Amino acid sequence: MDSLELWRDCGDGNGFVLLTYTTNTDYTDMSPLPAPGVSAVWKYKAVYRLNDAQVGQWSDVATIGVVG
Numbered sequence: 001m002d003s004l005e006l007w008r009d010c011g012d013g014n015g016f017v018l019l020t021y022t023t024n025t026d027y028t029d030m031s032p033l034p035a036p037g038v039s040a041v042w043k044y045k046a047v048y049r050l051n052d053a054q055v056g057q058w059s060d061v062a063t064i065g066v067v068g
Contacts, residue, residue: 001048001055009043016045034068042066 003023007016010031019029034040046059 001050003049004046005049005054006044006046011040011042016043019044021049033066036068039065039067 003021004025004027005021006019006027008019008029008031009016019031020027029042029044042064044062044064047057048055
């Protein structure tokens, strides 16, 4: 595989949206946090890419809690 396609659901009602394509296995999501004192649940999933096409199956969904 030559890259990874990452998607995130930040709980805003839009469901999973494309976050990035990366070749880095240590990716850090630098998206803005919720407003101060507000918490949210962010969910991530990924799929490999080869020659600009998705390859294989989606990963399990990883879930984290974030607080602004």
